Amino acid sequence: MKASNLIFATQRENPSDAEIVSHKLMIRAGLTRQVSSGIYNWLPTGKKVLHKVENIIREEMNNAGAQEILMPMVQPISLWEESGRRNQYGPELLVFQDRHENEFCLGPTHEEVITDLCKNILTSYKQLPITLYQIQTKFRDEIRPRFGVMRSREFVMKDAYSFDLNQEGLDLTYKNIREAYLKIFQRFGLDYRLVKADSGAIGGSDSEEFHVLADSGEDLLAFSDKSDYAINAELLVELQEDQDPASLEGKDSPDGKGKLKLKRGIEAGHIFKLGKKYSESFNLKVQGDKENITPYMGCYGIGASRIVAAAIEQNHDDKGIIWPNSLSPYEVAIVEANPKGKEDISAKCGEIYNQLIENKIDVLWENTDKRPGVKFADMELIGIPVMIIIGDKALESNQLELKIRKDEKPLMVSQEDLLNTLKELN
Ligand code: ATP
Numbered sequence: 001m002k003a004s005n006l007i008f009a010t011q012r013e014n015p016s017d018a019e020i021v022s023h024k025l026m027i028r029a030g031l032t033r034q035v036s037s038g039i040y041n042w043l044p045t046g047k048k049v050l051h052k053v054e055n056i057i058r059e060e061m062n063n064a065g066a067q068e069i070l071m072p073m074v075q076p077i078s079l080w081e082e083s084g085r086r087n088q089y090g091p092e093l094l095v096f097q098d099r100h101e102n103e104f105c106l107g108p109t110h111e112e113v114i115t116d117l118c119k120n121i122l123t124s125y126k127q128l129p130i131t132l133y134q135i136q137t138k139f140r141d142e143i144r145p146r147f148g149v150m151r152s153r154e155f156v157m158k159d160a161y162s163f164d165l166n167q168e169g170l171d172l173t174y175k176n177i178r179e180a181y182l183k184i185f186q187r188f189g190l191d192y193r194l195v196k197a198d199s200g201a202i203g204g205s206d207s208e209e210f211h212v213l214a215d216s217g218e219d220l221l222a223f224s225d226k227s228d229y230a231i232n233a234e235l236l237v238e239l240q241e242d243q244d245p246a247s248l249e250g251k252d253s254p255d256g257k258g259k260l261k262l263k264r265g266i267e268a269g270h271i272f273k274l275g276k277k278y279s280e281s282f283n284l285k286v287q288g289d290k291e292n293i294t295p296y297m298g299c300y301g302i303g304a305s306r307i308v309a310a311a312i313e314q315n316h317d318d319k320g321i322i323w324p325n326s327l328s329p330y331e332v333a334i335v336e337a338n339p340k341g342k343e344d345i346s347a348k349c350g351e352i353y354n355q356l357i358e359n360k361i362d363v364l365w366e367n368t369d370k371r372p373g374v375k376f377a378d379m380e381l382i383g384i385p386v387m388i389i390i391g392d393k394a395l396e397s398n399q400l401e402l403k404i405r406k407d408e409k410p411l412m413v414s415q416e417d418l419l420n421t422l423k424e425l426n
């Protein structure tokens with residue numbers, strides 16, 4: 001992509017309503033713009049990051065054998081009456097009427113729609129187990145939308161739903177999706193913890209959350225310094241009765257291994273064994289060998305748009321975002337450090353640009369006539385992992401200057417070594 005064809009929309013000032021750094025940087029780097037409280041536009045650079053998040057999720061869900069579908073955002077409220085959740089869900093459910101005075105809601109989640117759908121498409125036990133997922137826009141009328149897309153009203157979620165013949169089947173499917181989630185979070189390149197999310201989870205693991213570690217996280221996590229034991233601190237306090245969560249630091253880990261450490265986390269994913277709650281209320285049955293079987297369900301969410309904010313919350317400095325390679329809107333930026341319109345510099349940039357594209361490297365060519373200093377600042381704000389700087393110096397010495405966003409130490413490489421060096425950096 002050439003910068004001359006792009007809307008960057010970077011800005012130097014922090015938005016006045018932004019409390020946390022990811023919100024500030026997403027506006028300043030031109031990733032998003034607010035439309036209304038908790039409702040955002042995604043600009044080209046932001047959409048590219050969101051797309052990378054979604055594609056990592058998509059690939060690993062497909063690898064795990066799940067099948068992608070797309071369900072509607074608008075749901076008839078009658079489905080919520082059938083599940084008994086209409087009143088239980090509360091005011092986060094945005095309900096409205098169509099011209100015929102039929103009631104609908106904007107989907108905050110899709111257990112009702114998927115169970116209703118599966119009544120239609122699942123007939124025989126031979127079709128199970130099956131996991132269906134979508135990557136789709138959700139709406140929750142949050143009481144206090146804040147932190148930009150971190151807690152917005154409209155957001156993008158990957159939600160998956162599994163159907164199994166019995167509890168053992170559900171246990172296996174849950175384990176399989178859990179494995180897929182570990183791969184997904186690994187590929188995001190984020191420091192995360194998998195934590196037990198409910199008391200039932202102490203023995204088994206009926207509900208677990210994936211948290212991205214960051215000081216601004218809303219949840220306090222307690223985890224062992226010796227094992228992979230990790231739990232929501234509030235929950236541990238409840239289980240151990242009237243302690244202050246902060247007092248857990250340094251105590252023995254409940255699994256008998258090591259001491260507890262406390263850190264804050266951002267809930268980014270949630271996996272959950274639902275059992276027969278929805279299949280029973282919707283009377284979903286498949287024909288078995290001898291009798292009809294009510295399937296055991298599981299549900300598995302990842303907040304795709306929240307991941308973008310969480311990644312920034314964890315990876316930034318005072319110049320801007322520092323993307324993990326897998327999420328960066330571009331893998332590499334070529335910065336044309338021009339004395340305006342110098343043709344041989346432009347030609348060299350073009351040559352390298354084409355070479356990178358041929359090698360399937362996602363590259364941005366900063367070819368505008370902005371001052372080099374402004375270009376550098378923009379690329380650092382947007383957080384692109386590697387800048388290749390091409391100016392007079394590069395032409396004369398036949399050496400390209402690489403600036404690595406993470407450690408900022410410049411690296412000199414010849415054009416012949418460029419591809420190998422980029423590969424090594426990745
Ligand atoms: P929270 O406790 O943060 O409100 P939740 O328990 O309501 O989350 P789930 O219903 O489990 O969330 O939704 C699955 C995922 O969707 C969450 O792990 C989170 O990543 C994302 N998510 C939930 N609410 C929002 C929101 N308001 N804005 C952005 N992402 C959200």
Ligand code: MG
Nearest residue numbers: 092140142151
């Ligand atoms: Mg919530």
